[in-house]
Amino acid sequence: MKAICFYFQVHQPMRLRSYRFFDIGEKQDYFDDHNNSYIMRKVAQKNYLPMNALLLDLIKEYGSAFKVSFSISGTALDQFEAYAPDVLESFKRLAETGNVEFLAETYAHSLAALKSKEEFTNQVQTQARKIEQLFGRKPTTFRNTELIYSDEIGAMVADMGYKVMLTEGAKHVMGWRSPNYMYTNAINPKLKLLLKNFQMSDDIAFRFSQQSWKEWPLTTEKFVGWLTQINRDEEVVNLFMDYETFGEHQWEETGIFNFMRALPGRVFSHSDFEFATPAELGEKLQPVASIHVPHPISWADEERDLTAWLGNELQDEAFDKLYALEEKVKMCDDPKIKQDWLYLQTSDHFYYMCTKFFSDGDVHKYFNPYGTPYEAFINYMNILSDFIIRVEKQTRYSKTDADEVKNAAKKLIETTGKMAKKKSRQAKKVVKEKLDKTKEMNFEDIKNMSDTAVKKLLREVDLQKLSAAMEDAGEEIREKVLPNLGKRARKQFDQMQEELKKVKKSDINKYKKEIEDKLRDIFGNKK
Amino acid sequence: MRVLMFGWEFPPHITGGLGTACYGLTKGLSKHGTEIIFVVPKAYGDEDQEAASIRNASGIPFDMKDEEYKAYWEHIKYLEVGSNIIPYVSPEYFSKITEETKKTGEEFKSSVFSRDYEFSGTYGKNLMEEVARYALIASALALKEDFDVIHAHDWLTYPAGIAAKKSSGKKLVVHMHATEFDRTGGNVNQQVYDIERQGMEEADAVITVSNLTRNIVIEKYGITPDKVFTVHNAVDQNDMKNHNGNKKHFEEKLVTFLGRITFQKGPDYFIEAAYKVLQKDSNIRFAMAGSGDMLLKMIKRVAQLRIADKFHFTGFLQGSDVDHIFSMSDVFVMPSVSEPFGIVPLEAMRSSVPVIISKQSGVAEVLHHALKVDFWDIDAMADAIYGLCHYDGLSKMFKKYGKQEVENLKWENAALKVIDVYNKLLNS
Numbered sequence: 001m002k003a004i005c006f007y008f009q010v011h012q013p014m015r016l017r018s019y020r021f022f023d024i025g026e027k028q029d030y031f032d033d034h035n036n037s038y039i040m041r042k043v044a045q046k047n048y049l050p051m052n053a054l055l056l057d058l059i060k061e062y063g064s065a066f067k068v069s070f071s072i073s074g075t076a077l078d079q080f081e082a083y084a085p086d087v088l089e090s091f092k093r094l095a096e097t098g099n100v101e102f103l104a105e106t107y108a109h110s111l112a113a114l115k116s117k118e119e120f121t122n123q124v125q126t127q128a129r130k131i132e133q134l135f136g137r138k139p140t141t142f143r144n145t146e147l148i149y150s151d152e153i154g155a156m157v158a159d160m161g162y163k164v165m166l167t168e169g170a171k172h173v174m175g176w177r178s179p180n181y182m183y184t185n186a187i188n189p190k191l192k193l194l195l196k197n198f199q200m201s202d203d204i205a206f207r208f209s210q211q212s213w214k215e216w217p218l219t220t221e222k223f224v225g226w227l228t229q230i231n232r233d234e235e236v237v238n239l240f241m242d243y244e245t246f247g248e249h250q251w252e253e254t255g256i257f258n259f260m261r262a263l264p265g266r267v268f269s270h271s272d273f274e275f276a277t278p279a280e281l282g283e284k285l286q287p288v289a290s291i292h293v294p295h296p297i298s299w300a301d302e303e304r305d306l307t308a309w310l311g312n313e314l315q316d317e318a319f320d321k322l323y324a325l326e327e328k329v330k331m332c333d334d335p336k337i338k339q340d341w342l343y344l345q346t347s348d349h350f351y352y353m354c355t356k357f358f359s360d361g362d363v364h365k366y367f368n369p370y371g372t373p374y375e376a377f378i379n380y381m382n383i384l385s386d387f388i389i390r391v392e393k394q395t396r397y398s399k400t401d402a403d404e405v406k407n408a409a410k411k412l413i414e415t416t417g418k419m420a421k422k423k424s425r426q427a428k429k430v431v432k433e434k435l436d437k438t439k440e441m442n443f444e445d446i447k448n449m450s451d452t453a454v455k456k457l458l459r460e461v462d463l464q465k466l467s468a469a470m471e472d473a474g475e476e477i478r479e480k481v482l483p484n485l486g487k488r489a490r491k492q493f494d495q496m497q498e499e500l501k502k503v504k505k506s507d508i509n510k511y512k513k514e515i516e517d518k519l520r521d522i523f524g525n526k527k
Numbered sequence: 528m529r530v531l532m533f534g535w536e537f538p539p540h541i542t543g544g545l546g547t548a549c550y551g552l553t554k555g556l557s558k559h560g561t562e563i564i565f566v567v568p569k570a571y572g573d574e575d576q577e578a579a580s581i582r583n584a585s586g587i588p589f590d591m592k593d594e595e596y597k598a599y600w601e602h603i604k605y606l607e608v609g610s611n612i613i614p615y616v617s618p619e620y621f622s623k624i625t626e627e628t629k630k631t632g633e634e635f636k637s638s639v640f641s642r643d644y645e646f647s648g649t650y651g652k653n654l655m656e657e658v659a660r661y662a663l664i665a666s667a668l669a670l671k672e673d674f675d676v677i678h679a680h681d682w683l684t685y686p687a688g689i690a691a692k693k694s695s696g697k698k699l700v701v702h703m704h705a706t707e708f709d710r711t712g713g714n715v716n717q718q719v720y721d722i723e724r725q726g727m728e729e730a731d732a733v734i735t736v737s738n739l740t741r742n743i744v745i746e747k748y749g750i751t752p753d754k755v756f757t758v759h760n761a762v763d764q765n766d767m768k769n770h771n772g773n774k775k776h777f778e779e780k781l782v783t784f785l786g787r788i789t790f791q792k793g794p795d796y797f798i799e800a801a802y803k804v805l806q807k808d809s810n811i812r813f814a815m816a817g818s819g820d821m822l823l824k825m826i827k828r829v830a831q832l833r834i835a836d837k838f839h840f841t842g843f844l845q846g847s848d849v850d851h852i853f854s855m856s857d858v859f860v861m862p863s864v865s866e867p868f869g870i871v872p873l874e875a876m877r878s879s880v881p882v883i884i885s886k887q888s889g890v891a892e893v894l895h896h897a898l899k900v901d902f903w904d905i906d907a908m909a910d911a912i913y914g915l916c917h918y919d920g921l922s923k924m925f926k927k928y929g930k931q932e933v934e935n936l937k938w939e940n941a942a943l944k945v946i947d948v949y950n951k952l953l954n955s
Contacts, residue, residue, distance in 0.1 A: 021814060021841040022851060025776030317830040374826050378842075381835045388836055389777055 003236045003276035003284075004227070004267065005194060006068040007143065007166055008243035010048075011109050012040060012076045013348035015369060019382045028390065030340060030383045035369070037083040044084045047247035052090040054257060058264055059097045066264050067099045067275045070243070071143045074107030074127050075346055077134065088134070095135035101277035104128045104139035104162065110345035111309055113144055113153045114296065115323045123342070124160060140164070141278040145347050147196065147240070147299040148306065151292065154185035154193070162191065164282035166240060169195035170297045170304040180234035182285035186292045192282050193291060196240040196299060200226065205241035209254035220259060220266040228271045235285055237273070240299070301356075309350040314377040319350060321384060325391055332394040340387060352376035455484045528949060529562045531674040531691060533665060533684035545704050547870060548736070549680055551763045555942030564672055566687070568661055655718060662686035669695040676949050680704060682719055685726030692729065698952040700945075701730040706743050709865040712790045724748045731952050734758050734945065736868040737889020756948050759893050760868045761938040762877070775855035779812045779837075780916040783856040783880075785844070785871055786863075788819035793862035793885065793902045798825060800862070802832045803909035804916075809837065811916055816852055818843040853878035857922070858915045862902050863888050872897065876933045881925035883911045893936065896928040 017032035058066050072091070080088040094100045106112055107127040112120040124142070132138045142162040144153060149167035157165050169179030179195035203223070207213045215222060227237060242249065250256040267273050276284070300308045310319055322344060329341045353373045370376040485493055534549045553563050665687035669677070677699045679688030685701055692699040707719045727733045727748055733755045735741040741757045744750050775781060782801070786792045794815060801813040815825065815838070822840070829838045844852060853859070859875035859882045866888035873890065875882050876897070884891050885902035898915070900907040915922050 021839045022848070022855075024839070313827050313830040317833055317835045320833070321836045372823075374823055377826065377830065377835070378840050382839060385836050385839065 002230075002234070002271075002273045003281060004273050005236055005238045005276055005278060005281060007103070007238070007240045007278065008068065008070050008245075009143075009241070010070055010076050010243045011073040012036070012043070012079050013109065013346045014075050014079070014343040015039070016349065016379060016383055019379055019386075021382055024382055024386045025389055026386075028336075028386065030387070031343065036079060040079050040083040043244060043248055044087045046252070047244055048084070048087045049090060050252070050257065051243065051246040051260075052087070052094060054261055055100075056090070056094060056097070058261070059094070059099045062264055062268070064099060065268065065274060067101070067277050067280075069101040069103060069141070069277045070094075071103040071105045072131075073105060073109035073346075074123075074130060075109055075343060077130060092135065095137070099277075101141065101279050102131050102135050102137065102139055103141045103143045103166070103278065104131065105143050106145055108342040108345040109145050109347055110342075111145060111148070111306075111319070111347050111350065112345060113148060113156065114306070114310070115319075116326055117156055119323075119326055120156060121160060123345075124157075141166070141282065143167075146309075148296050149193075149293055149298075150296040151186045151294060153296065154191050154293075155187040158185060158188035158191035164192045164194060164278045166194050166238070166278060167196070167293075168240075168297050168299040168304055169198055169238070172304065173291065173293050173297055177289070178231070178234055179238065180230060180236055181288045182235065182281065183289055183291045184287040186290045189287070189290060192285075192287055194236065194238050194278055194281060195291075197237050198299070200237060201239045201241050204239065204256075204259075205245045205249070208245075208250050208256055208259070217255070218259065220262045221270075223259075223263065224266045224270050227267070227273055236276070236281055307356060308354050309347050312353070312355050312373075314353045314355070314373060315350045318353065318377060318380055318384065321381075321388075325388065328391050328395045332391060334394055337387075337390060337394060344384065344387060349376070349380050353380070451484050528560075528676070528946070528953075529674040530556070530564070530949070531669065531672060531677045531695075531697075532563050532565045533677075533679040533687045533691070534565060534567050535681065535683045545681060547763070548704060548760050548868075551761060551938040552942060552945065554763070555761070555938030555940075556945065558939050559942055559946060561942070561946065564674060566665065566668065568657075568683075658683055658686050658722070662690040666690035666694040669697075675953060676700060678702060678945075679726065679730075682707070682723045682726060685722055689726060689729045698731040699729060700732045700734060700948060700952070701726045702734045702736075703727070703740050703744055703867070704736055705867045706740060706747070708743055708747060709740075709791055709867050712864060720748075724750075730754070732756060732948050734948060736760050737892050739887070739889045739892065740867040756944070758941050758944045758948075759889065759936075760870060761936040761941045762870070762873045762933055764934065764937060777812065779810050780857040781855050782811060782813045782858040782860060782912055782916070783816065783852055783875075784814070784860055784862070785816040785849070785852065785875075786861065788815065788817045788822045788825060790821065791864055791866070792817075792819075793864045794819075794821055794825050795828065796862040796864075796902055796905055796908065797860055798828055798832070798838070800860075800905040800908035800912060801838055802834055803905060804912050805834050805837055807909075807913065808916070811837070811912070813838045814841055814852065814856075815839070816841040816844045816849075849874075850878070853880055856880045858883065858912055860908065860912065861885060861888060861890075862900075862908060864902050866890070873933050873936065876929040879926045879930055881915050881922045881929060883908060883915070894929075894932060896925050896932050898925075 014031045015036050016030055017035075019027070019030065055068060070091070077088070080091075095102065104124055104127055106120065106123040107130070108123060110119075110123060112123055128139050140162060141164040142157045142160075143166040144157070147166060147168045149165070154165060165185070174195070179197050183193040183195065185191040185193060200223075203215070203218060207215070208218050210216055230237065246256055246260065264275070267275075296306055297304050298306060298308070310316060325341070329337065332338065352368050352370050353376045355373050368376070370379070482490065482493070532549075532553065535545065549565075553565060556563060661684070669691035674695075674697065677688055677691050677695070677697050678701075679685055679699065680702045681704050688699050688701060691697070703723075707715045707723055727744065727750045731754065733744060733750060735744055735755060735757050737759060738757050741755050744755055745752050782804075784792075784794060784797045786794075788794045794817075797813075797815065804811055805813075813834075826840060829835050829840075832838075841848075841852065853875055856875070856878075857880070859872060859880045861869055861872045861882065861884045863869060863885050864887060866885065868889035869884065870890070872882040872884050872888075872894070876894075881898075882894075883898045883900060884894065886899050887902050891897070891899050898911040900911055915925070
């Protein structure tokens with residue numbers, strides 16, 4: 001048996017509005033609601049709605065034999081909720097069939113994996129929760145933004161408990177090896193890897209309507225023919241592509257819908273392939289080897305690296321300035337700041353700043369709302385500058401709150417200190433009185449006494465009080481006194497010292513609790 | 528007295544300080560009873576003196592109903608000749624943009640900020656041809672009109688001035704608002720230089736806008752010092768307004784650069800100084816307003832220095848946006864590498880913004896209440912910025928006296944000096 005694994009990426013960024021220098025510090029609405037809703041409606045009509053209907057038909061027709069998987073970014077889900085609830089409904093209907101797997105990714109379709117494990121993990125969790133809440137099943141397969149992958153990213157994903165991850169079958173990583181097997185992560189072999197067969201994926205996603213391509217027009221006969229020519233023991237063909245391929249990148253007129261409608265039938269009648277989801281393959285397939293990817297790869301462009309998002313001066317400046325805020329944003333509890341923080345991380349913003357394709361850029365240009373990367377950069381930085389002001393303001397308030405707590409704690413510690421001193425002073429006084437009674441000597445004189453004299457003294461003194469006094473006594477006195485205690489007395493003494501510590505600990509705990517109460521008073525009501 | 532004057536731009540269509548200066552000067556002259564025939568190439572075709580809102584160099588709105596303005600037009604005969612002369616453009620750039628327009632049939636965008644030079648209709652093969660055509664028209668015009676003296680502003684109009692002199696036999700004054708050395712930083716276009724020199728040699732008197740320019744004219748063009756006179760520019764007092772209402776929405780101080788982002792204006796020195804200041808005090812913001820051929824390089828540099836969260840680009844500003852940014856600014860910097868005069872700092876000062884100007888600017892000769900630094904001395908520039916942002920006493924003083932100082936720079940006084948020059952020629 002061999003499997004075809006379809007994974008479709010669904011993503012829409014929260015596009016930024018045109019934000020001027022004069023707006024900094026004044027306007028807090030960063031997103032172009034009008035344009036976002038317009039694009040969402042357009043893509044919904046051309047792509048999401050008809051293609052979802054088509055997939056639902058295919059599932060009805062072929063039953064459990066036909067399966068696909070989706071990864072939908074959180075920013076896309078948010079926009080479905082706001083502008084296209086009908087699309088969300090149609091995805092839910094697909095989910096109900098049980099033939100569709102939904103994958104986990106970063107909520108903001110972000111590049112967080114490259115910068116911060118904590119932020120990355122948070123976003124994946126938020127996303128997974130949202131998927132579970134909408135489609136009823138917790139994802140077990142992970143795919144990172146733009147299929148970005150490295151050994152370390154894989155290890156982080158494994159740490160989060162995911163069993164299977166999708167990435168690119170990049171030539172420079174694969175070498176002579178075929179992407180048509182299951183592989184594993186090089187650091188944590190528990191994480192299985194499915195690699196994109198970029199040849200056959202791109203035949204559909206990019207070349208389908210390219211009339212200069214020698215295989216144009218692509219038919220299901222041809223495509224299934226190629227599938228049957230694949231080496232006999234190869235196990236899986238991973239067809240990974242943007243969902244917008246269907247109707248948006250490849251218009252309906254190109255015949256892309258007809259192709260997809262006919263494909264499963266042709267596969268069943270003319271090959272021994274079946275359809276499977278990534279999670280199923282994770283159960284079924286045995287990995288053949290681990291893959292070493294020390295430097296991150298992606299599915300973008302000829303280079304299959306990160307240069308579409310990071311690397312030029314503009315991108316690096318924007319990216320680093322954004323993530324410099326991470327710690328401070330965490331201290332904020334304003335939900336609007338949290339949301340803007342997510343939306344500003346979306347990889348598309350950095351993609352618009354790419355200068356690689358300044359001259360020719362076809363694919364890039366199509367998706368770029370800005371005339372030039374410089375405009376994209378300036379607009380983003382204007383917004384980021386405003387965002388920084390907001391975050392700074394919030395954390396400044398938090399700081400004054402923290403200062404207040406610190407002062408309160410300081411006061412508490414001072415009083416405890418005073419109390420402790422008072423106690424030991426009292427104890428010292430008792431010891432001294434005893435001493436004075438026996439020989440007119442003071443506490444400090446112990447260190448000059450003979451051992452016999454000390455022993456004599458010790459018989460007279462109440463151990464508990466001695467113990468308390470010892471806490472505060474100098475090293476010399478301790479050395480003199482402790483060896484002269486009888487075995488039993490020494491044991492008692494030690495016990496008492498322990499108890500004394502406990503007593504103090506309970507005091508400390510009491511004070512701790514007071515501090516905590518204070519904290520709750522100050523921060524608790526803010527939400 | 529009647530003057531035949533050749534200019535290349537006039538409100539409302541202006542791209543730099545020249546149009547403003549011509550307007551101010553003619554207004555000053557008319558106050559002293561001088562009559563003027565003002566000739567400009569008609570590059571746009573949409574001038575409507577009544578409907579257009581007239582603006583000065585940086586776009587501060589001008590009150591059309593002003594009585595003085597009406598009186599002014601009574602002394603002025605305004606002539607336009609068909610031409611495509613575009614100010615502030617080198618011949619190479621001119622052919623580039625006109626070619627592009629021809630090729631694509633679309634508007635050519637001069638920069639990322641879409642400051643469009645609007646073209647319609649046909650274009651001469653190159654700028655020099657346009658200049659020659661303008662001269663031809665001028666010689667014909669000179670025969671038709673009646674006047675005592677000819678006055679030509681900047682190189683594009685010099686051939687016209689010479690032609691008018693030859694056909695009429697009247698005395699010629701050429702006015703150097705900028706030299707080719709200022710515009711290019713030494714990378715001189717020989718054709719332009721030749722026209723400038725020929726114009727000054729043929730002229731009976733040369734007026735320079737500063738001693739700085741006078742020295743360049745004498746040293747680099749070899750013009751006899753006796754016939755070169757400095758008349759500093761002034762400020763139109765009439766459209767002085769108190770700008771208020773616009774306030775900034777962040778706490779940091781704002782340091783502003785406003786001008787064309789070209790070699791001549793020294794935007795790169797401003798960025799380096801900003802970087803130095805930010806290393807010491809991150810509580811200051813910088814804005815670069817304007818557009819030009821160095822803009823992209825500047826954006827990249829700011830990203831490279833990792834100061835893009837504190838250093839902002841506004842794009843080309845005009846009209847109320849200029850007022851707005853001045854009202855937000857705490858310091859204005861003009862770091863020009865070579866500035867024959869430099870009118871923008873005066874506009875900043877009258878909006879009560881303390882200014883830092885380069886010693887390599889003509890305006891430095893007339894201003895006392897401004898901090899002056901060498902354009903290349905980014906340490907001194909950074910010091911000055913830091914000082915004005917932190918020492919209130921200093922900035923208060925500059926605000927107060929700076930405004931007074933600007934209010935005393937009157938075009939009437941400058942016009943008197945120009946009339947002196949005319950009289951010298953007519954009496955000799």
